[in-house]
């Protein structure tokens with residue numbers, strides 16, 4: 238059976254909305270009918286990648302519009318979880334990010350690494366008026 | 378400050394997704410910055426009207442498409458909570474529903490009554506290919 | 518739906534082990550109550566302490582059980598309602614229909 | 629952010645009273661630790677028992693505290709990690725950096 242879920246979220250680009258976005262991700266993970274693995278682990282992972290990607294959109298890519306927003310979509314279709322986080326900033330070269338050194342004491346630079354560890358496919362692309370970080374994971 | 382939130386949800390039209398939709402509504406209620414009232418009460422109310430309206434869309438207005446879905450939007454803008462639940466059925470005349478008799482022992486007929494008790498403005502309108510139940514509440 | 522069913526001195530105590538009682542699982546609750554009626558049970562006590570959320574279908578299932586029990590000269594009573602769930606009974610005036618008790622003890626003693 | 633801060637025999641115990649430690653509140657945790665360092669405290673024990681979720685900013689705040697404590701010849705240790713939170717330290721290899729204890733007692737005794 239084809240369990241198709243789509244959720245589209247727009248919130249002010251402020252970190253106080255991170256927990257709402259993360260919770261919606263957790264709620265989706267806990268609802269999935271066909272997922273056989275550890276549901277609470279998946280809930281944490283979805284919460285985490287949503288939180289990391291949205292934080293980056295807020296921090297590094299704040300729009301200059303008077304009431305800037307972040308836009309996130311979460312979809313489940315045919316065993317594929319796809320998360321898209323849109324930003325209106327200058328963008329960055331995701332292929333040029335150094336992996337954090339093991340036992341690095343750097344305070345930053347673990348977000349994209351975590352996203353890559355958890356998700357199966359991660360791309361960052363230019364769009365009209367901004368960029369999108371697209372992350373996919375095969376649930377199965 | 379203008380707290381603008383928009384969430385758009387599509388799920389298979391099955392009752393097992395009611396709890397996901399209700400939880401997203403609760404998460405939104407718990408996040409609202411400007412709400413001065415009882416947040417847990419508001420969370421219950423949003424959960425309830427989402428659950429009632431989505432149940433009706435599933436039960437009374439199931440589409441004939443091969444993989445029928447329900448479509449729900451929740452938005453907060455300038456103190457107005459607006460929930461829309463779309464259906465693809467035959468529709469009904471909301472102005473002609475009898476209010477349930479006090480202490481009625483009817484098993485049915487309390488859904489729209491509860492929605493009307495909680496929300497400030499409730500309309501049911503025809504759209505291209507279906508209908509929408511629109512419910513608004515001023516959060517004060 | 519998860520329900521713990523035990524019998525105490527002629528009363529069947531049903532503990533609903535779910536967070537939500539809604540259109541997804543209220544049909545199942547109705548079916549479980551019907552089974553009990555068919556076995557000849559007529560007095561039911563429903564403990565809702567774990568239930569955070571009840572919708573109109575959940576209320577409908579309880580009304581259905583109440584009518585069935587009454588028709589058999591038995592009773593269906595409720596206990597353990599969380600405060601928001603209690604408000605649902607007040608909003609629909611069903612608190613005038615059901616006998617509602619804080620805990621199981623008082624409720625069992627009342628049959 | 630809600631933190632219960634108490635001092636026990638030269639160690640400052642900080643109990644984080646939040647479900648989430650993320651980019652929204654990790655700056656505040658960093659600031660509270662900095663205040664303690666400025667007051668001359670150098671040994672911190674962070675109890676994460678209430679924390680269900682930590683993101684990379686939360687880890688970053690803890691790394692910042694760890695570096696500050698070490699630079700002053702003190703230490704920052706952790707206790708009470710929920711299992712999913714613990715996995716975050718493993719995934720980022722930070723479990724090799726921090727001393728992590730199950731409970732407060734053992735952790736306090738280790739300073």
Ligand SMILES: Nc1ncnc2c1ncn2[C@@H]1O[C@H](COP(=O)(O)OP(=O)(O)O)[C@@H](O)[C@H]1O
Pocket residue numbers: 289293294297298324326327328329334344345346347348349350684
């Ligand atoms: N949406 C984005 N727009 C612009 N730059 C970004 C974006 N996301 C990430 N970056 C860049 O990639 C770097 C690494 O990101 P990340 O691994 O999340 O660590 P951190 O955000 O802690 O620095 C950031 O410092 C930033 O320069």
Ligand SMILES: Nc1ncnc2c1ncn2[C@@H]1O[C@H](COP(=O)(O)OP(=O)(O)O)[C@@H](O)[C@H]1O
Pocket residue numbers: 429433434437438464466467468469474484485486487488489490573
């Ligand atoms: N989306 C809808 N499409 C068609 N009919 C509807 C819809 N929503 C409600 N109705 C009609 O209105 C009636 C009353 O609905 P409600 O108050 O929710 O009680 P119940 O669903 O328990 O009968 C329903 O029985 C149904 O006939």
